[in-house]
Amino acid sequence: MIAALGIRLGDPAAYVFLAFAAMTCGSALIVAASRNIVYSAYALLLTFFGVAGLYAFLDADFIAAAQLLVYVGGILVLILFGVMLTHKIRDINLSNETTNPIIGAAIAGFIFLALAYVSIYTKWDVVERTASPTTGEIGKAFVGKYLLPFEASSVLLLGALIGAAYLARREKEKP
Amino acid sequence: MHPLLTFAHDVMPFTKGWPDWILYGLLVFIVAFGILNTLVAPLTGISTYIERRLAGRAQYRWGPNRVGFRSMLSALPITRGLAKLADVQPIKFIGSKIPGGLLQFAADGLKLFTKEDIIPSQADQLLFRASPYVIMAGSFAAFAVLPVSFHFRAVNLNIGIFYILGISSIVVPGILMAGWGSANKWALLGGMRAAAQIVSYEIPVAIALMTAVMLAGTMNMADIVDAQRSGYGIQKAGLLGWYAFRYCGLMLVPFVVYFIGGCAEVNRTPFDLVEGESELVAGYHTEYSGFRWSFFFMAEYSNMFAVGAIATTMFLGGPLPPYPVQFTEALFGPMGNLGMILRFGEGFFWFFAKSYFFVLVMIHMRWTLPRYRVDQLMNVCWKVLIPIALVWFVLMCGVRMVRMEMALGPEKDAVTEGHK
Numbered sequence: 001m002i003a004a005l006g007i008r009l010g011d012p013a014a015y016v017f018l019a020f021a022a023m024t025c026g027s028a029l030i031v032a033a034s035r036n037i038v039y040s041a042y043a044l045l046l047t048f049f050g051v052a053g054l055y056a057f058l059d060a061d062f063i064a065a066a067q068l069l070v071y072v073g074g075i076l077v078l079i080l081f082g083v084m085l086t087h088k089i090r091d092i093n094l095s096n097e098t099t100n101p102i103i104g105a106a107i108a109g110f111i112f113l114a115l116a117y118v119s120i121y122t123k124w125d126v127v128e129r130t131a132s133p134t135t136g137e138i139g140k141a142f143v144g145k146y147l148l149p150f151e152a153s154s155v156l157l158l159g160a161l162i163g164a165a166y167l168a169r170r171e172k173e174k175p
Numbered sequence: 176m177h178p179l180l181t182f183a184h185d186v187m188p189f190t191k192g193w194p195d196w197i198l199y200g201l202l203v204f205i206v207a208f209g210i211l212n213t214l215v216a217p218l219t220g221i222s223t224y225i226e227r228r229l230a231g232r233a234q235y236r237w238g239p240n241r242v243g244f245r246s247m248l249s250a251l252p253i254t255r256g257l258a259k260l261a262d263v264q265p266i267k268f269i270g271s272k273i274p275g276g277l278l279q280f281a282a283d284g285l286k287l288f289t290k291e292d293i294i295p296s297q298a299d300q301l302l303f304r305a306s307p308y309v310i311m312a313g314s315f316a317a318f319a320v321l322p323v324s325f326h327f328r329a330v331n332l333n334i335g336i337f338y339i340l341g342i343s344s345i346v347v348p349g350i351l352m353a354g355w356g357s358a359n360k361w362a363l364l365g366g367m368r369a370a371a372q373i374v375s376y377e378i379p380v381a382i383a384l385m386t387a388v389m390l391a392g393t394m395n396m397a398d399i400v401d402a403q404r405s406g407y408g409i410q411k412a413g414l415l416g417w418y419a420f421r422y423c424g425l426m427l428v429p430f431v432v433y434f435i436g437g438c439a440e441v442n443r444t445p446f447d448l449v450e451g452e453s454e455l456v457a458g459y460h461t462e463y464s465g466f467r468w469s470f471f472f473m474a475e476y477s478n479m480f481a482v483g484a485i486a487t488t489m490f491l492g493g494p495l496p497p498y499p500v501q502f503t504e505a506l507f508g509p510m511g512n513l514g515m516i517l518r519f520g521e522g523f524f525w526f527f528a529k530s531y532f533f534v535l536v537m538i539h540m541r542w543t544l545p546r547y548r549v550d551q552l553m554n555v556c557w558k559v560l561i562p563i564a565l566v567w568f569v570l571m572c573g574v575r576m577v578r579m580e581m582a583l584g585p586e587k588d589a590v591t592e593g594h595k
Contacts, residue, residue: 039301042302061338068345072347077374
């Protein structure tokens with residue numbers, strides 16, 4: 001099965017890839033399955049780290065560092081703040097326990113098969129060696145080909161910032 | 176076969192039967208561990224020694240002055256005999272030329288190593304144990320790309336400075352881990368404060384650093400150092416080529432913003448309200464003891480050095496000396512291997528001298544300034560530092576564009592080179 005994925009055993013790179021993949025998937029399982037949401041949040045740290053490792057493995061050095069900076073340094077910290085300020089952390093009582101394992105497993109299996117089919121049978125653009133360094137290329141793409149989406153997302157983020165500042169602002173005391 | 180593997184097979188014949196990838200993985204870990212420990216552990220030790228001596232001076236009391244070479248020498252039988260002949264005390268016989276207490280940090284380490292490692296029974300066992308390692312990993316990993324001397328660093332990473340910003344962000348979850356895992360409300364509050372502070376101050380720090388990156392046109396730290404060899408149209412610029420003094424001193428502003436933000440990121444005074452004793456006992460490491468506690472301090476002192484080293488690299492020319500480096504290059508160049516060693520030593524000396532200058536400044540600030548209040552801290556970051564950093568970034572963009580249009584003299588090569 002491993003050979004089918006195009007990984008040659010004995011190649012040190014293969015082990016690096018497998019280690020990062022195992023780290024990402026294993027910790028993602030903990031995120032979903034743990035009863036303690038703080039553990040889930042910290043397992044997410046390993047997931048993000050594993051994904052960053054995979055990016056670095058694919059020569060996408062800039063995206064790997066950006067992954068760490070944005071997801072670990074920003075989003076994960078935000079999640080942790082939220083989690084740590086919640087009242088009950090261990091053994092949360094789920095109010096809607098009505099689950100159907102058979103239908104659930106069927107849907108999950110179908111989605112898995114569909115994704116596996118797509119990832120195996122799509123004709124991907126195979127690049128022998130990525131443009132290294134990637135930073136310059138990414139920068140040029142941002143201010144060239146993808147200028148409009150880039151600017152649109154920055155306006156969106158600016159709006160979010162202003163909204164957050166408005167919500168967090170202290171109400172003026174009424175005289 | 177990789178030379179590292181053949182070397183391991185030669186030195187340890189019993190490893191010949193092992194699969195290559197296990198051996199290789201182990202070797203990589205051992206080498207990385209060895210480098211980090213021989214580099215970072217003495218750095219933190221020396222910093223703690225300096226801190227204690229300066230604290231002693233500032234507070235008009237003795238710092239550590241016993242455990243060191245002076246007492247070791249005075250304890251030798253020969254010294255005792257000679258001192259008896261001269262009829263003075265052995266310690267007087269040695270004289271005061273050698274500073275006392277030089278081995279205090281080793282004694283501290285030994286003490287912390289043998290102390291009991293207490294884990295509160297109510298604490299979250301896993302997170303409480305794991306957090307020192309996460310924090311250490313985050314702060315040590317930054318050392319991989321520091322250009323310690325000319326063309327000498329552990330990794331020549333294309334995204335150098337960005338890698339440092341990214342990898343050091345795993346310190347924040349580590350701090351929250353310690354705070355929450357301790358099951359102590361002061362620890363939790365301290366952890367939250369630390370995380371909020373670091374996350375906020377990351378923004379002006381990153382923008383200030385990006386100003387220098389933008390001028391150099393690269394994020395590779397060695398290339399940023401090379402870009403500071405010339406300036407003001409002079410090839411052999413020396414001190415004037417450093418980014419802090421370029422552009423008629425305009426770059427001093429991002430430099431100062433970076434240094435203030437860096438102090439806040441490592442939770443040093445005047446931003447050390449993370450461990451404000453009067454409010455929070457000792458912050459997120461309240462419950463820690465023994466060697467785990469010392470991990471937090473190793474991380475703090477290595478972070479201090481890292482802030483100094485980054486400021487040195489990005490704004491003060493890294494290993495470049497204040498005189499034009501081309502002179503010593505011409506002098507040492509024809510000397511072969513000896514010249515290479517001399518050049519390495521030269522860069523090493525200047526890099527560490529400049530970095531330790533910043534460590535000294537941080538220590539002096541700690542024993543001089545009072546601490547900010549938490550709302551003042553946030554105001555300084557969001558209402559002062561971030562606007563200044565942003566405005567200066569745009570200003571320097573404008574300056575750089577004008578210069579590219581004008582493209583004067585030798586600057587032209589540097590500008591177009593960086594733009595490629």
